[in-house]
Amino acid sequence: MLDLALKSRRVVCPDGVREAVVVLQGGRISHVLPHDAEPPGVPLVDVGNLAVLPGVIDPHVHINEPGRTDWEGFDTATRAALAGGLTTLVDMPLNSAPVTTSVANLAIKRAATQGQLHCNVGFWGGVVPGNAGEIEPLITAGVLGFKAFLTHSGIADFPNATEADLRQVMPVLARHGLPLLVHCELSDDNDAWKQNDHRSYPNYLASRPKEWEDDAVAMMIRLCEEFRCPVHIVHLSSANSIAPIAAAKAKGLPLTVETGQHYLYFNAKDIADGQTQFKCAPPIREKANNDQLWAALQSGIIDFVATDHSPAPPDLKQLESGDFATAWGGIASLQLALPVLWTAARRRGATLPDLARWLSENPAKLAGLSQRKGKIAPGFDADLVVLDPEKTFVVSEEMIQHKHKVSPYICQELAGVVELTFMGGEQVYQRPAFTHLNQGKLLTR
The missing domain is CATH 3.20.20.140 (Metal-dependent hydrolases)
Incomplete structure (x- = not known):
């Protein structure tokens, strides 16, 4: 598992949006550091003004x-x-x-x-x-x-x-x-x-x-x-x-x-x-x-x-x-x-x-998962989405991954493009490609 640091001017934390560096280690968020931090020993990925959300x-x-x-x-x-x-x-x-x-x-x-x-x-x-x-x-x-x-x-x-x-x-x-x-x-x-x-x-x-x-x-x-x-x-x-x-x-x-x-x-x-x-x-x-x-x-x-x-x-x-x-x-x-x-x-x-x-x-x-999921904070699972909130797209059948391309949202223009998805600290999706499949786990309470 590759540890890394994710840098953004819009990290959505429990206390609001902040400029920060989110350090991912061992599948979890180890630190949320100031934006000018350069944590040693881990690659730094700067996503600029893209938003980072849980x-x-x-x-x-x-x-x-x-x-x-x-x-x-x-x-x-x-x-x-x-x-x-x-x-x-x-x-x-x-x-x-x-x-x-x-x-x-x-x-x-x-x-x-x-x-x-x-x-x-x-x-x-x-x-x-x-x-x-x-x-x-x-x-x-x-x-x-x-x-x-x-x-x-x-x-x-x-x-x-x-x-x-x-x-x-x-x-x-x-x-x-x-x-x-x-x-x-x-x-x-x-x-x-x-x-x-x-x-x-x-x-x-x-x-x-x-x-x-x-x-x-x-x-x-x-x-x-x-x-x-x-x-x-x-x-x-x-x-x-x-x-x-x-x-x-x-x-x-x-x-x-x-x-x-x-x-x-x-x-x-x-x-x-x-x-x-x-x-x-x-x-x-x-x-x-x-x-x-x-x-x-x-x-x-x-x-x-x-x-x-x-x-x-x-x-x-x-x-x-x-x-x-x-x-x-x-x-x-x-x-x-x-x-x-x-x-x-x-x-x-x-x-x-x-x-x-x-x-x-x-x-x-x-779901009884609030001690480990749903927030960007130290100790939480490194499940993250990098979003362009301003970018828009038109929903097409070709982009849909569901088995059947039937949806009332076809042809709707939507705001918010998912650029990257991280799960357990691993990058699993980089638009438009999946980069690391079969990483899901079965969850129990």
Whole structure:
């Protein structure tokens, strides 16, 4: 492992942006020195005015391997991560087959990573009806926490959990201090909307109303208060839930919240009928709603932003028919996590330290990695991204490393070009080439 020093006029540290030299030794950050320092015995790489940030951590990714590797896989997903400045992913327990609801299934998933892990990856376990007996063994096996759906997941072997199921597992998670991540929609079974125009985005949007989310969030706040189990609301899209979330946090409940890049970058008016590449659940809502999500993120009520990268082959996205009723719901965006958020954020006066907090520091806390990842500070892992924040690019299919080149961001002009990615002190990506693959490690809590 080659030790080196990285010099920049814009190093994003926990206390703000500073001119500094970051010394990388033994896979960690050993020192953050003044800009004029010349540490002896290590090569000095001067990146000038390019920004140096902690590597991006995305704790909401569907990699889908094994079982649905034709949708995505560890090789393509972790390559895309490096190209986007992401150094750590946490894989969701579903869309793969088998799903991560038992220790045996976790072992199968870990085995599938062999020889194709290019960034660090951890795993969430799953909570489904009937697997309460697997929760403690999965904790012992090293999962970082657990995920549950309150509505149909779209995958038959990952059914939604009921309140009774959660009541079985939340005391266990509270005892261990592990988070329960929840897809918050309490759906009714009204499919009447499918009798209307399947290509209509307003029709699809109306089919998953804010009330579904709001009722589910209210239930999770109530259970969080009862059990004092850490609860994390994934991909919040309904701004109606912001006030109750703020009130719960003010009471000191162990509640955290993420939203997705697509809920901040797009709004419903951006989506034409038939554009199923935008389909996700919960759906992308009206602009006023998005503005409220931004305000909650900037005030700290929403803790961070994660992609919910959920790719599928073009035929499953129904790109030709434009049928929202049958299209797979999921936004493919892993490689673009940083520039999408930065493009939208800088229009609202956000700063590079905001970006580091929303994409690195706070996600590290959820995953139980905050003692070693998510900050540029001595003792932390040397996972870094070198970014040109002013440079822009237009998203093209050719540059995307995801297995399928389907994304609503195609042809969007984004700000923030990832020039270099370092992982564990190793340079693993220098635009546009990968320089050191197969350096990823499996992460356990």
